[in-house]
Amino acid sequence: MGGGAADAQRAEALRSRALAYHAAAPAGKLAIEVTKPCTTQAQLSLAYTPGVAAPVREIARDPEFAYDYTAKGNLVAVVTNGTAVLGLGRVGPLAGKPVMEGKAVLFKHFAGIDAFDIEVEARDADHLIDVVTAIAPGFGGINLEDIAAPDCFRVERELQERLDIPVFHDDQHGTAVIVAAALRNALIVQEKNLESVKVAIVGAGAAGVAIARMLQSMGVQRCFLSDVHGVLHRGRKDLSPWHDDLAVAPEDWTLAEMLADADVVIGVAVRGAIPEAALPTLAPRPVVFALANPDPEIDPRRVRQLRPDAVIATGRSDLPNQVNNALGFPYLFRGALDCRARRIDTGMLLAAVDALADLAREPVSDAVLAAYDLAPDSLRFGPEYIIPKALDPRLRERVAAAVAAAARRSGQARR
Template identity: 60%
Template sequence: MNDLKQQALHYHEFPRPGKISVESSKPCETAAELSLAYTPGVAAPVMEIHSDPANAYRYTNKGNLVAVITDGTAVLGLGNVGALAGKPVMEGKGVLFKRFAGIDVFDIEINAPSIESFIETVVNISPTFGGINLEDIAAPHCFRIEKELRERLDIPVFHDDQHGTAVITTAALLNALELQGKSLATAKIVFLGAGAAGTATARLLKTMGATDITLVDKSGVLHSGRKDICEHSRELVRDTDLYTLADMMPGADVFIGVSAANALPPELLKLMAPRPVVFALANPDPEILPATAHSIRDDLIMATGRSDFPNQVNNALCFPFLFRGALDARARQITQGMQIAAAKALAGLAREPVPQQVLDAYNLKELKFGKDYIIPKPFDPRLMERVAPAVAKAVEQNA
């Protein structure tokens, strides 16, 4: 781990600090080009945009520019480290946007004394951008921030920790259930973790036909007798007299962990139904390690959030391509229909033969749809070809 730490620090510091930079997309080498790039030539697009704001998409980079914004209150699994300490993560998102979808990013770290001031800051800077990607903002105030920004802005607003996780998890689960001979409509699904990722994923699965979903947080099952359930989670509350994770795990077909390291007691795996699906997505350390889970159950399909285990549920499979489709279609919002389109496109891609380029990128001899491959790899070049157009089509169909 110390070696990895030193490698990471060196990577971020040299040959120059940080991971992103601004490059000019137009030549500015001569006096003539200077007069076009700035005065007097720049006045022409200014007046065109003044007469019709939509011309900003024609004469500026607004339509290919996303703001990655945080307040630093929930950075990775490190907690409330503050806005400035969150900057390496926001720069990293910028790298992924550019590398996978050709989208430019400004990372914005906001020290906001209140939720209201954070929202007003984002609203005030929004004319610069074609989309807003909210990142690493703690629950429950992330729910209010996203809701109000979606209502006030005419560009897509997306909280990746909620909906990016939901899309990828749903795609992986659709494939895992098929391999296990089960269906979303009849599967008993138990979540450990009822924050941003857990509630958004549960809501998307419910929209897609899941009927038996239970969320468990630090205080137990989200049941109708509890008085501490936030407004955003009330539609996911169950009317039950079973109050603990241990109560809910017998006969469960699916466990989805979005909580903390080692939070799933190994003995509870024994209580699950035959051919279970276990997604232990806490990062960097999952709720249960794959080696432990497989030693207890040889009939399960396992996924984590880590790249060193099979079936990584990685948000990089979603947000670049979801935004690419939304920007290309000039979407005003990112809807559940767009998220479902992305999830289905991802699930379908994993069932197709894997090109040699992907095998080479991961130093693999073979990779095919099955228990150790239920979701595409981030370096699969087909992601841009499949996911972004599926999202854009959903926009056109008002899905």
């Protein structure tokens, strides 16, 4: 069987398993669990009328009591308008619901956070902002998901200004945190430093913009981006205001020139966006992150063949160094909720970067080896292990604690 036919067969098998998984009764992936006993008349009188009036009065007197008497302090809204779902594009909010349910599953499984998926049929960005603002009082945080650029930048910014709870667009900052942690360790392996490397980011959507800003906050001096229309530079008239400060490349640069002598290439685009012809032109000991899923921007096997000196990461779970947002958003919110943070600021994001990078340099626990059916000493810090595994049980304690501590230092924490 040819490679293409085999790939098609595997894809169809995965499709069939996924549909059966989601259709098994009860359909979907979520349910609501009652946390208090309700088996007697006395208990029901506390859960609802007349007893429920007591916390109502306390919250009316001081809204902060909502954290003490309701689920608000451990509840996140996962919100989408369905305009940029996975690699499928504008499929609409209802079609995006399985992804939002999946996000809620990860919140609960990894961080013990309850989450409601909220799919909004929004007319435009203003409508989405108004809807989220209206539902926000009952939640401890808002996770924005699969909202197309450039609206995603404005939606997040305006909601952060309106609300006093964390508002976080995971496609931007969750990706940026994991990429930054992986890159910090990759550069240690390659014996380079952030301040001196040339970084080329292929893809200037939500993830690319956030990665660029995160790396700049960490000390990267030379960071260039491209999109489907070319390299970002001052002469481009088609860029949004959100790209202006990142359009720093020379106006005559092509993609090939942006990639030439790059120490770091980060793909957050589509299959084929990083040309194979660019590999020989990269700097010695390069770092190549090809993060499009399921098909990376360049075949990582070809990168390994043509540049054996490279450290490589992808978004795929079947290859080493998976850049997986599940390493970030559950624990960022866990830390933020634990200290009742007003927002997730840059200091909290950088604390997560440091915690993730540090953990990958520690010996791998037996629990991780067992979860991935790996032999002792088969996983250690180096070119094929620069970022922790998603099932590492130490992530919750390490990352959440670092985020909460950073929130207290910056004054974002309520407690």
